[in-house]
Amino acid sequence: MIVEGTVLRGPEFEPVEGRVVAEDGEIVAVEEESVESSKVILPAFVNAHTHIGDSIAKEAGGGLDLDELVAPPDGLKHRLLRQASREEKVAAMRRSIRFMEQTGTASFLEFREGGVEGVYALREAAERLAVDPVILGRETVEAMEAADGFGASGARDAEFGRERTATDRAGKLFGIHAGERDATDINPALDLAPDFLVHMVHPESLHLDRVADSEIPVVVCPRSNLVTGVGVPPIRDLAERTTVALGTDNVMLNSPSMFREMEFAAKLADVSAREVLRMATRNGAEIAGLDAGLIEEGRPAKLLVLDGDSDNLAGAQDVVRAVVRRAGASDVLDAVL
Structure with a gap:
């Protein structure tokens, strides 16, 4: 599984452009790279x-x-x-x-x-x-x-x-x-x-x-x-x-x-x-006691994918702030659980 977009990576939820690569339910790579995707990817x-x-x-x-x-x-x-x-x-x-x-x-x-x-x-x-x-x-x-x-x-x-x-x-x-x-x-x-x-x-x-x-x-x-x-x-x-x-x-x-x-x-x-x-x-x-809640290599691939170009989230100047203060169910594209 590969998901591209803005990834809220690591314990500080650093927004990086790139992709999350997962195999057999585990994150095997978080790659920082320019991608053509408006998705926002955060931990479930x-x-x-x-x-x-x-x-x-x-x-x-x-x-x-x-x-x-x-x-x-x-x-x-x-x-x-x-x-x-x-x-x-x-x-x-x-x-x-x-x-x-x-x-x-x-x-x-x-x-x-x-x-x-x-x-x-x-x-x-x-x-x-x-x-x-x-x-x-x-x-x-x-x-x-x-x-x-x-x-x-x-x-x-x-x-x-x-x-x-x-x-x-x-x-x-x-x-x-x-x-x-x-x-x-x-x-x-x-x-x-x-x-x-x-x-x-x-x-x-x-x-x-x-x-x-x-x-x-x-x-x-x-x-x-x-x-x-x-x-x-x-x-x-x-x-x-x-x-x-x-x-x-x-x-x-x-x-x-x-x-x-x-x-x-x-x-x-x-x-x-x-x-x-x-x-x-x-x-x-x-x-x-769960090994979850972060997007890092070796963590379970439990992800929430939002539409960063939805009418609600488009134009957000601070992605993390927008996810926390205004995102909702209508912005969900996929939940990888």
């Missing part, structure tokens, strides 16, 4: 936090607060999940995964409700699609054992010490929500030494220092936080201290579009477009 996205089971209830719960929407066990999403059949949930999740596939997301980190059966249902939904889910089971150790790790709801809901120990022994990922409503559950979450935290809307100076000292990555979901009314994460403060990735969170609240999440984050936070693109690609891959 990694969506670092999702709840795609909520695909059965898009835009449900308008006007409800966060606890009414998603708090276990009786938040609206959990009631709707219990009421839906397995077939309905699988079909709805499959449509969301297909949307991610069409818009260039190669992998997503899913906090999967429903125990072991929920893990199996998501695997069924992803069958024969090019997107690879990294599934973190919830609720039980058995769900973790059937999945790629454990996704904890938050230290305000339970202690999770047993689940953390079991996940560590299994050599799997452990992620936990923290600081979404307020700061009270951040220290208990950090005490568990998780592989990553999700949200961190309300960290105080002590928490930021602990994050920096421990180098625990953080996944931020600014669109979701705004919708639920909890505030917005201090993205710059977090990015100055640790690895930060982007997630789209509940499909009930937001589309799983990394284009929209990048644009929102870039216009909300005082961070560069390159840093935001890194949050949407390389950083999420690092958290998930």
Whole structure:
């Protein structure tokens, strides 16, 4: 496979004119050379936090607060999940995964409700699609054992010490929500030494220092936080201290579009477009333990190809900034996943 155009190469996403050459799913060369192509080639996205089971209830719960929407066990999403059949949930999740596939997301980190059966249902939904889910089971150790790790709801809901120990022994990922409503559950979450935290809307100076000292990555979901009314994460403060990735969170609240999440984050936070693109690609891959998110020799050939001559992108003076702040699904020519 050969793709020509402007390649956003390496960890700094340096725009170079040339081509990406891939064989057997691996990038074997990135050649800088004059080419006649307006395509823009970037790494495929990694969506670092999702709840795609909520695909059965898009835009449900308008006007409800966060606890009414998603708090276990009786938040609206959990009631709707219990009421839906397995077939309905699988079909709805499959449509969301297909949307991610069409818009260039190669992998997503899913906090999967429903125990072991929920893990199996998501695997069924992803069958024969090019997107690879990294599934973190919830609720039980058995769900973790059937999945790629454990996704904890938050230290305000339970202690999770047993689940953390079991996940560590299994050599799997452990992620936990923290600081979404307020700061009270951040220290208990950090005490568990998780592989990553999700949200961190309300960290105080002590928490930021602990994050920096421990180098625990953080996944931020600014669109979701705004919708639920909890505030917005201090993205710059977090990015100055640790690895930060982007997630789209509940499909009930937001589309799983990394284009929209990048644009929102870039216009909300005082961070560069390159840093935001890194949050949407390389950083999420690092958290998930994936060798992806960069266009370099030896990396997997997971690429997103945009039409740089679309009515939306034509004339852009800064390609990386345009990709982050204005590109969208209509600009996608191909997703090589």
